[in-house]
Amino acid sequence: MVSGVEAGALSIVPALLAIGLAWRTRDAQIGLFVGVVAAGVVYGALNPAAVGVPDDLIRAGPHVAEVSPQADDASSWSVGLGGVLLGSVFGLKVVPEIIATAPLFGPWYVENVLLAIFAIGGMIGLMIRSGAIRGVLEALADRVDDSADAEKAAFLAGIAVHIDDYFNCLVVGSMMRPLTDRFNVSRAKLAYYVDSAGSPAARLAFYSTWGAAMVGFIGGGIEQAASQGNLPSGMSGFVGAEGNAVTGAIWPLFFNTLFTGFYSWIALAIAALVAWQVFPNIFEMGREESRARAGNGVVGEDDDPMISEELDRYEVYEGATPHWRNFAVPILTMIVVGLGAMFWxxxxxxxxxxxxxxxxxxxxxxxxxxxxxxxxxxxxGGVSLGIASVAAFAVAFLMYRLQGNIPSNKDATDAAMVGFKGILLAAVILMFASSIQNAVTVLGVASFITATFGNIPAFVVPVVVFLTTAFVSFSDGSSWSTYGIMFPIAIPLAFATGANLPLVLGAVFSGGIFGDHSSPISDTTVLASSTSGSDHMVHVRSQIPYAVITAAITAALFLLFGFVLPEGFRVIPY
Structure with a gap:
């Protein structure tokens, strides 16, 4: 395994490259991958001997750095310019190791995160094919009489399909689009409801893919704090003998953040107020809704709607009998099995x-x-999302086949494959997010940040962490990749300054959701536009004012509670 180095200010280079390239290329994966590669280059330049540069070449050229303070062995040689250059090239050798040793590829993550992502994806495909999704739509349509009801139905559908943000965006937009079109609700408004009930709601669902992944990200920050010697003695049980976080021990800490994840709660509250016609349609959203209500189209004449062709092509089996219970049973299975494993x-x-x-x-x-x-x-105990999601997938598969809502085993496996492909991007992003977490940890970015900002007042830390995380997530478009960057920084900073830990964790979670909710390069924002059939930039421009209002309220709350709450306050003991 790659040993850590103290890279100082250079430790932030991979993160800055990841953010900058993600913004420039509009592709978070490219930025994250380049960030991981940059970490290998920096690591090799600072430690050329560790990446295999011969001793005589390390000393070649003008001396630019000291390798070690000892003076009696070869490791004490100061590094020449040639050694730095060769080390940066040889450092590419550690890139695969940084990726391979990322937390995601540990047994616990494979079982509880990767397996869960694909099981949920397969279940989406089965639900579409069997008519379970259509059954939910029909149940809602029976209670809709006008555009206001259609908006409420779109918001409530987003809340109901909260098990995963990708699940939400893939299902709700496609499911609700015919209903909102019928009542002249603009596609931009539908995309807003899909996006507002996607990541914000999924982040609060501890039994979702988010719950397991977020515990893992917190664990990475705990490990970083322990390696720096900042972990409080009362939390020694959070790290095992080998320095790895005890994932189960982190769950109560994560549960505290359900109360401090202010952005999610406020985003959901504002979306509900908009749906119930209490909060007005402002700026571009007002223009979109005025045109649609006047009967001039749910999209503008110059708009370029994004519609997922694969989802549009994939249809309900003609012999299926749609019913909302066929959707509810697998979802309840996942919740019950997940909670049962947790308290077993x-x-x-x-x-x-x-x-x-x-x-x-x-x-x-x-x-x-x-x-x-x-x-x-x-x-x-820890929520066993892998067991829960596989159980739900199996229940859906068997139930739909026994009902005859899916005609054959081959048809069912084809439906599952469509779902697997639809969820693949989540797995790819998580892989790079976990790798960038490993990369910045190897370079000691947390040590640099805590040394630089360790003297700021504790009450300011939560709001500063929130604003910083919001900037990063808006720039790279991925909350998960942002968490990979920020948790190894924020957790040691909280311990070093005496800030309230649950509040700081909530600030990181909230900042990440802001980017997922508003960035034009966010995967969920793109999916919301696509499945809702909205022009993407119209969706972004119409949604950002609501996201900014939400962020402003959130920042004020973090500042207030940062001042009021003592360091040791927690809602749930840990």
Missing amino acids: RASPVIYVDGATGSTLLRVAEWQLVAPPAGPWSFNI
């Missing part, structure tokens, strides 16, 4: 005393340990 007493992770609220014991996942005696004691 045979796999304790954290014991909490209900009388005192204190954490009594932490143990490794799946280790069989009898709970300690005491009133109201209970244990919290």
Whole structure:
């Protein structure tokens, strides 16, 4: 495994390249990949011996850097310019290792994140083919009489399909577009509801793909803090003997962020107020809605609507009987199985005393340990999203086949494959997000940031972290890649300054959602435009005012609570 180095200011170069190129190319994957490559170059330049540059070549040219303070061995030689240049080239050798050793490829992540992403994707395909999605639409249509009802239905559909942001965008736009078109609701307004109930709602669903991934990102920051010696003694159980985060122990910490993820709650609240005609249609959204209500088209004459051709081509089986229950049963299966695994007493992770609220014991996942005696004691394990999502997929497959809503096993597997392909981008982005997290950690970016900003007042840290994360996420268009960059920075900074940890974590989550909700290069924003049939930039321009208002309220709350809440405050004990 690549050993870490203290790169100082150079540690931020990969992140800056990732952000800049993502903005320039409008492609987050390109920026992230180049950021990982840049990390290898910087690593090799600073440590040429570690990447295989011969000793005599390390010393070639004018001396530009000291390798080690020791003076009695070859490692003490100062590095020449030739060594730096060769090291930067040889540093490309560590790029595959940085990617391969990213947290995503550990057993826990493969089981609980990658497997879950594809299981959910396959379930989407089955739901479309079997008419389960259409059944939800028909159930909603029976209760819609005018455009105001259609807007409420679009918002509520987004809330209902909250299990994953990609799931939401892929399903809700396509499902609701015929209904909103019928009642002259602009495509830009539909895309706003799809986008506003995508990432914000999925981030709050701890049993979704987001829950498992976010615990992993927090774990990366905890590991970074432990490596710097900043981890409080009371949290020593969060890191195992080998320096790896105990994923199950992080869940209660993550649950605290459900209360401090202000951006998600405010975005959902404003979208609800818009749907119920309380909050006005402002700026470009007002123009879009005025034209549509006047009967002049749900899209403008000069607009270029984005419609997902694959989803439009893929149709419900003609012999299917659509019903909303066929959608509800697999989703409820996922929730029940996920929660059941979480509180299964045979796999304790954290014991909490209900009388005192204190954490009594932490143990490794799946280790069989009898709970300690005491009133109201209970244990919290990790949500096993892999088990839950596969169970839901299996239930959907069997139920639709037994009902005859999918005619054959081949038809069912074809439907699942359509869903797998639709969700593939999520897996790719997560791979690069996890890799950029590993890359900036190797270069010691957290040490640089905490050394630079460690003396700022603790009450300012949450709002500063939120604004910084919002800028990064808007620039790279991906909340997950932003989390990979920011958590190894924000968590050690919180410990170093004495800021309230759940509040700082909520600030990172909130800043990431802002970019997902507003950036023109955000994958979910593009999907919202595509499946809603909206012109993409019209969607972006009409949505940004609402996102900015949400961000302003969020920033004010982080500033207020940063001043009010003490360092040790938490809603759920951890």
